[in-house]
Amino acid sequence: MTATVSPRVLDRLKAALGPVGWSEDPDRLAPKLVEWRDRWRGTTPLLVLPADTAQVAAVIEICAGSGVAVTPQGGNTGLVGGQIPQGEILLSTDRLRAARDVDRLDDVMVVEAGVTLAEAHAAALAVGRRFPLDLASEGSATIGGLVSTNAGGTAVLRHGTMRGLVLGLEAVLPDGQIWNGLKRLRKDNTGYDLKQLLIGAEGTLGVVTAAALKLAPLLASRAVALIAVATPGQAIDLLVRAKDETGGEVEAFELISRLGVELAVRNLPGVRDPLETASPWVVLIEIASARAGAAETALERLLDAALEDGVIADAAVAQSQAQAKAFWALREGQSAAQKPEGPAWKHDVSVPISRIAAFLETASGDLAVRFPGVRVDAFGHVGDGNIHFDVLAPEGGDPAAHAASRDQGARLVHDLVVSLGGSISAEHGLGSMKTAEALRYKTPVEVAALRALRLALDPRRIMNPRVLF
Ligand SMILES: Cc1cc2nc3c(=O)[nH]c(=O)nc-3n(C[C@H](O)[C@H](O)[C@H](O)COP(=O)(O)OP(=O)(O)OC[C@H]3O[C@@H](n4cnc5c(N)ncnc54)[C@H](O)[C@@H]3O)c2cc1C
Incomplete structure (x- = not known):
């Protein structure tokens, strides 16, 4: 993998995509290089905008052959920074927008990666069905991003996360090969499940180009x-x-x-x-x-x-x-609502439902002792054991001093979560924000197995190299 991309590779990418398939225009790039809360800013030598799966494959094949790194991006609503490139080629799914099929008989919808959640909802509704994933970023979050972060949201209690809602995937693997796994089956017990490996992979195992999604009946x-x-x-x-x-x-x-x-x-x-x-x-x-x-x-x-x-x-x-x-x-x-209060330490954690009360009581108590005056704003999908445990500066406190203690606060919260059998990232993923922290809690056995899997598919580690293990 190289930090700078040679002009030859850039020219090959441009030629493969045609004049409307790429951009170096700073105004066009700007909104894609900053996270919406301005917590991450990035750089890229080139924004590529493939129009179909074949063009995605062409991009990845060129990058894989040259050892050039790629960061996929959908709606740029991710909360852990994984979609913001730090010098990699930025592959946007903006032009992968087709709803290929919506089928009432199979109760399945096949949509491309760049379709937003709101558009997917509308496509399902048009045939008298619904796609039961709900979250506040639905106007921008895309199917590719939702698959790649195994998104949850407010209806997980009843319908599960994306892992339970995806029946099939189409993806371009890190060597540029297209994998057509767009099955519509509720039952398919034929060994390792490649789609489940790609779900939640945060762009590290390839580019998701389309998904077959489960539909549910309308509500009365x-x-x-x-x-x-x-x-x-x-x-x-x-x-x-x-x-x-x-x-x-x-x-x-x-x-x-x-x-x-x-x-x-x-x-x-x-x-x-x-x-x-x-x-x-x-x-x-x-x-x-x-x-x-x-x-x-x-x-x-x-x-x-x-x-x-x-x-x-x-x-x-x-x-x-x-x-x-x-x-x-x-x-x-x-x-x-938290934004005007200054920087918050954000923790997206889960514990077994039976331990939520113990978690909230102990975490709040321990923080009050260690960081007197901090204000805890805990909220979230408690029906799934998922709490957004956010910690604000004391009323009238110094925002910079509060921000500087973020890591110590996170350590306290995460250690407690893990001791209660929980997870330090319930639904937002790891991205560039939490990968190092997650490594503290995974066992060496698990990390070695996960790294072996990644290297087998992506030996030059070109796909989203800063993210995951
Ligand atoms: C107001 C708000 C509310 C939210 N609520 C929730 C919530 O309730 N539950 C929840 O789970 N999340 C929530 N999120 C987080 C976010 O919306 C999800 O993580 C969403 O799935 C990201 O989709 P995206 O298209 O914006 O992906 P991006 O932010 O563009 O990317 C996210 C990650 O996926 C990778 N990626 C994107 N597209 C592809 C692709 N086609 N192939 C391979 N990799 C890809 C990126 O490289 C990155 O690592 C919320 C965010 C906001 C702003």
């Missing part, structure tokens, strides 16, 4: 509520009750800390807290059913029983779609 009823609870333990009690009450129709179960609610109300225009009780924690629940009226009935029964048993303190049930959207804005605006 949907009920959303914000619920006041005193402790995370009560939230978990409510989760168990909700699962029992609905027989698996809990679509989302999210937790927000009091600080998170206050920051959203303070910093986000139009966001308000509909609850009368200022409880330490708030749950956002969404129940969804293919049967008309079933979600509303289940939610009512759940809340009545939980109020009577003292599990919850208060609840606000959305009376319209607009209100449901407003409730979700409180949850989905959490990261944006």
Whole structure:
């Protein structure tokens, strides 16, 4: 692999792609070389924009033959910096935009890597189906990026992560060969599963060019509520009750800390807290059913029983779609609401659901001792055991000093997470941000096996070389 790319290689790439298939225009490159929160900035000798799988293969073949490194990029919404090149060729999937097939009989949609999640939702809806992956970056995040980060989001509780939603893949492997694995099978037990290796590989094992995705039936009823609870333990009690009450129709179960609610109300225009009780924690629940009226009935029964048993303190049930959207804005605006408060130590962690309460209590307590005054804003997909455990500077504290202690804070949180049987990256991946940290917790046996796999497919390590093991 070379740090500088020879003019000969650049000319070959340009010739393979034609005049509209590449760019060196600084204005065009600029938004692709900075992460949306400005945490990573990058450089590239050339932006390549292949129009189809054959052109992706041509690019990778040239790069592999010359030992030139490549970073794939979709919507640039990744949160761990893996999509920002540091001198590599930047391969954008912007032009891989076709929905090749949407099939009601197979309940499958085959879409190209550059299709956004919102476009995939619309394509499924057009044939009376839905693609059940939901996350706040849906307008920009692409299918290739979602596959490559094994994205999760708010409906994992019911539908799983991308690992469970991808039936087949088409990809260009690191030597430039095209692998057509676009199967539509629910059952295919024929040995090693190459698509699962590529899912979550963060662009290190090739370029995903298209995916066959599972579709689900449309929903006939949907009920959303914000619920006041005193402790995370009560939230978990409510989760168990909700699962029992609905027989698996809990679509989302999210937790927000009091600080998170206050920051959203303070910093986000139009966001308000509909609850009368200022409880330490708030749950956002969404129940969804293919049967008309079933979600509303289940939610009512759940809340009545939980109020009577003292599990919850208060609840606000959305009376319209607009209100449901407003409730979700409180949850989905959490990261944006933190921004005016200065730098936050962000931890995207998971623990077994049974240990969430212990994690939150111990982590908050230990941080308060070690870093007096820091403010914990914990929120997230608690129904999956996934907490975004963010730590803000003390009120009126020095943002630079807080930022400087980020690594010490992360060590404390990650050590605790691992001791509780959890993961230091629940859904955002490792990217350039967390690879070194992950290496601290993986065993040498696992790291050696993973490196052997990578080298077998990419002996010159040209694909996203800064990322993963
Ligand atoms: C507001 C907001 C909310 C979010 N919420 C969630 C959430 O709830 N759950 C969640 O899991 N994530 C969430 N994310 C993170 C992000 O949206 C996901 O990681 C998403 O999957 C990234 O898709 P992308 O197209 O933007 O990929 P990029 O950011 O462009 O790339 C991400 C990684 O995938 C690689 N990659 C991209 N395309 C390809 C390809 N075609 N082939 C091979 N490698 C590729 C890149 O090299 C990089 O390593 C959120 C982000 C934002 C900004």
